[in-house]
Amino acid sequence: MSDSLQPCITTRDLNLWYGKFQALIDVSVTIKEGLITSLIGPSGCGKTTLLRCFNRVNERYGYVTTTGETRILGKNIYDPDVSLIELRKSVGMVFQRPNPLPISVYENVVFGLRIHSERKDLKRSTLDQAVETALTEVGLWNDLKDRLDAKGTSLQLEQQQKLCIARLLPLKPRLILMDEPCSALDVEGTRAIEELMFGLKGRYTIVIVTHNMAQARRASDECIFMLLGEIIEHSRTEELFLKPTHPKTAEYIEGRYG
Amino acid sequence: MGDGFGGGPASPGVLNPKAEIRKPKEIRKPKEIRKPKAEAASKLGRDMSTPQTDRAVADGFAVRRATRPAWAVLGERALEVLIYLCGISAIVFVLGIFFFVFKEAFPILGNKQFSLSQFLFSEQWHPTSELNKRYGVLAMIAGTFSVTALAMVIAVPFGLGAAIYLSEFCSGRVKETLKVVIELLAAIPSVVWGFIGLTVMSRLIVKYTGAPVGVNVLNGGIILALMSVPIIVSIGEDALKAVPDSYREAGLALGATRWQLVWRVLLPAGKTGLLAAVLLGVGRGVGETMAVLMATGHAVHIPHSPFDSVRTLTANIAAELGEAPANSDHYQVLFLTGVLLFLMTFVVNLAADLIVRGIRRK
Numbered sequence: 001m002s003d004s005l006q007p008c009i010t011t012r013d014l015n016l017w018y019g020k021f022q023a024l025i026d027v028s029v030t031i032k033e034g035l036i037t038s039l040i041g042p043s044g045c046g047k048t049t050l051l052r053c054f055n056r057v058n059e060r061y062g063y064v065t066t067t068g069e070t071r072i073l074g075k076n077i078y079d080p081d082v083s084l085i086e087l088r089k090s091v092g093m094v095f096q097r098p099n100p101l102p103i104s105v106y107e108n109v110v111f112g113l114r115i116h117s118e119r120k121d122l123k124r125s126t127l128d129q130a131v132e133t134a135l136t137e138v139g140l141w142n143d144l145k146d147r148l149d150a151k152g153t154s155l156q157l158e159q160q161q162k163l164c165i166a167r168l169l170p171l172k173p174r175l176i177l178m179d180e181p182c183s184a185l186d187v188e189g190t191r192a193i194e195e196l197m198f199g200l201k202g203r204y205t206i207v208i209v210t211h212n213m214a215q216a217r218r219a220s221d222e223c224i225f226m227l228l229g230e231i232i233e234h235s236r237t238e239e240l241f242l243k244p245t246h247p248k249t250a251e252y253i254e255g256r257y258g
Numbered sequence: 259m260g261d262g263f264g265g266g267p268a269s270p271g272v273l274n275p276k277a278e279i280r281k282p283k284e285i286r287k288p289k290e291i292r293k294p295k296a297e298a299a300s301k302l303g304r305d306m307s308t309p310q311t312d313r314a315v316a317d318g319f320a321v322r323r324a325t326r327p328a329w330a331v332l333g334e335r336a337l338e339v340l341i342y343l344c345g346i347s348a349i350v351f352v353l354g355i356f357f358f359v360f361k362e363a364f365p366i367l368g369n370k371q372f373s374l375s376q377f378l379f380s381e382q383w384h385p386t387s388e389l390n391k392r393y394g395v396l397a398m399i400a401g402t403f404s405v406t407a408l409a410m411v412i413a414v415p416f417g418l419g420a421a422i423y424l425s426e427f428c429s430g431r432v433k434e435t436l437k438v439v440i441e442l443l444a445a446i447p448s449v450v451w452g453f454i455g456l457t458v459m460s461r462l463i464v465k466y467t468g469a470p471v472g473v474n475v476l477n478g479g480i481i482l483a484l485m486s487v488p489i490i491v492s493i494g495e496d497a498l499k500a501v502p503d504s505y506r507e508a509g510l511a512l513g514a515t516r517w518q519l520v521w522r523v524l525l526p527a528g529k530t531g532l533l534a535a536v537l538l539g540v541g542r543g544v545g546e547t548m549a550v551l552m553a554t555g556h557a558v559h560i561p562h563s564p565f566d567s568v569r570t571l572t573a574n575i576a577a578e579l580g581e582a583p584a585n586s587d588h589y590q591v592l593f594l595t596g597v598l599l600f601l602m603t604f605v606v607n608l609a610a611d612l613i614v615r616g617i618r619r620k
Contacts, residue, residue: 057511062429088513095511099504102527111509115518167512 007071008033008175008205009054014068016049016058023049025229027068031222033174036197036206038220038237040213042258046229047209051177054207055091056084073174089116092168094178098160100152100167105144108152108163109134112171134166138196158189165196176200178208182215194219213253217241225249356600363593365585372587377594383558385578385588393591395598400560401475401568402602405550406543408479408564409486414536416483417490421535422520424491425498437492444488448549455481455553469565473555476564481553482546486539493538497531498524530614537610544603547572571599 009031016024023046031037039047052058053070056077070077077087089112100108107114109131113122131148135141140162144150152163161181168176178197182190197206197219210216216223216237223240225233225248233240233249244250252258366372372393380394424436459480460472467476501524509523525532547570555567556577575592582588 055511057507060507060510085513085515088511093511095504095507097504099502099508101505101508101523111522112512115512115514115522164508171512 005032005034007031008073009207010069010071011053012069012071014050014053014070015066016046016053017065018061019063023229024053027229027231029224029231029234031205031207033205034202035221036201036208036219037222037224038216039207039209039224039226040211040216040252041226041232042252043211044228045226047224047226048179049229050226051179051207051209052093054175054177055088055093057088057093085116089171090174092171092173092176094161094164094168094176094181096180097184098157098164100155100160100163102151102153104149105135105152105155105163106131106148109167109170111167116171130170134169137169137199138162138166139192140166158185158192161185161189161193162196165193165200173204175205175207178206180209180211183211190215225252227252356597359593359596359600363590363597366587366590366594369587369590372591377591381558381560383574385582385591391587393587395571395574395595397558397560398569398571398574398595399598401554402544402570402572404475404561404564404568405478405482405554405570406540408475409482409543410536410540412479412483413486413490413539417487417535417539418494418532420487420491421494421498421532422524425495426516426520426524437495440488440491443484444492446485448485448546449552451481451485451549452552455549459553463565467565471555471565471567473553474565474567475554475561478550478554478568478570479564481549482543485546485549486542489542490535490539493535494532497528497535500531501527533614534610537606540606541603544599544606545572547576551576571595575599 007030009029011030012028014024014027015022027046027050039051041047049058053066054072054077058064058066066078068078072087072091075082101111103111106127110122110127113127113130132141132145135144140159143159144155152160155163161184165176165181182193185193194215197208200206201221208216208220220237223235223237224231225240225244225246227248233244233246235245240249241253244253367374371391377393377395378399379396380392381397381400382392382394383397384390384392420436420440424433428436455477456473459477462472463469463474463477464472469476505523505527506519509519514522550570551573554570554573556569556573557567558569558574559566561568575595579589579592582592
């Protein structure tokens with residue numbers, strides 16, 4: 001089934017250096033559209049770095065150099081004519097610590113619309129509709145519809161993380177990157193976020209970095225195992241966990257190191 | 259087993275025995291240190307208690323404290339007291355200063371020839387007149403307010419702009435250089451600013467505006483603005499630096515440009531600190547003496563335009579206190595002006611505090 005899907009992200013010989021330290025080595029990978037793909041591997045293996053390449057948010061640090069090609073939906077995002085603003089509009093990102101902005105829930109959700117549209121196109125009714133749709137989609141509407149003025153930072157962590165996902169949706173991204181989205185949450189919160197991911201699957205391509213192998217196993221369709229900046233194995237999740245082809249993968253999923 | 263987590267439970271299993279061996283060892287340590295003197299007491303304690311290990315740890319600590327040399331114990335007490343004194347010294351000094359200033363000013367309030375409403379609402383200031391003494395400071399209140407307000411109109415946009423530039427738009431060597439220069443600016447003595455106002459600025463103002471005198475509200479406002487900018491910049495920059503980086507990443511990842519980031523993320527997130535920066539600038543403006551004394555022209559007069567000369571409350575005290583005979587009415591009125599200044603800055607600070615708290619609660 002997965003073979004028939006279109007590629008969403010294709011990288012070829014992607015290398016990345018933090019100063020002199022090479023964090024990604026010849027990464028060539030194809031991530032398929034509409035699936036949940038998880039990136040696993042021990043700390044420092046480059047999974048977060050790879051994820052942050054896909055919306056070029058790595059580049060805010062001046063000492064990062066990248067070579068190679070990364071195509072997202074057919075377009076090489078390192079081409080000089082690529083607009084970072086448009087790229088980040090279609091590639092949303094969820095961070096490890098929930099980071100809603102210190103403004104109201106409402107303003108958090110419409111933040112993307114406000115920065116990407118002309119002021120005259122933003123009617124109150126459009127915004128209201130966007131807020132309701134996005135919050136309904138992440139399952140926050142019933143809890144928060146009377147508290148849209150509350151500060152985003154005053155919510156519970158789980159709600160904050162859902163809000164961080166909700167604020168991506170009005171921009172209609174094609175791809176959502178998640179950097180350990182559950183590591184700050186408890187069991188219930190983790191379950192809620194995973195359920196939310198299943199709900200979004202198909203309409204959005206989701207790439208998730210996780211430290212939690214059980215989560216990768218439960219929640220992803222495909223799995224990429226990385227080690228020391230290189231991709232060791234990439235296959236369907238069941239295969240990777242049941243029949244790993246590379247001995248390093250087998251040792252990692254058995255918990256021998258990492 | 260086949261689920262790939264077979265190794266999971268096994269590895270803690272390997273680790274656990276080690277942990278069990280290690281733990282008691284660590285707990286036993288304090289016992290070995292124990293001095294014979296305390297042995298009997300602790301034995302008694304140990305026999306009675308069921309959770310032996312806890313008891314042993316507690317005893318160990320008790321013994322250690324008892325065997326510390328007396329000077330160390332006393333030294334620590336002394337340090338604690340010293341730190342406590344440092345902590346409350348600010349309160350003591352503020353109360354002391356207020357008491358002293360008020361004590362000098364107090365007798366004038368009981369004087370029949372003096373009226374408080376005249377003091378506050380009259381613009382007649384003739385303290386040395388033989389026949390017609392008048393002590394009205396309204397003109398000077400207006401002077402202080404006009405100079406401070408003009409200074410803030412100039413300093414707040416410049417100061418906050420510079421703070422934003424420093425914290426968000428420049429990096430590396432430029433940033434370091436700028437910060438050093440701005441700190442230098444803050445270190446220039448106010449009397450030197452007064453020179454600049456009196457000579458350079460005053461000539462420029464006469465030349466470009468055609469004002470009859472160059473020492474006026476505009477001059478004082480500009481000088482005061484230049485003096486407040488470094489404070490606003492350094493505190494404002496700290497406020498922006500304190501905004502968590504995750505907010506910037508959130509904004510960037512949503513595709514915000516740098517300006518959108520500043521306007522929609524950093525300013526709302528850092529508004530408490532930025533407000534504090536502005537209010538400290540205001541505090542400086544109200545309290546500054548020497549530079550405004552030299553730059554404003556020292557005329558007791560309610561200003562009608564920025565080109566009018568004024569006198570501020572502070573400058574008036576500085577200029578006249580030396581010539582007022584001690585404990586004369588004039589002297590006491592000057593101290594009362596000091597109390598007024600004190601109250602004004604107190605109100606500004608209190609308002610700032612309340613605003614900041616209000617914002618935080620939201």
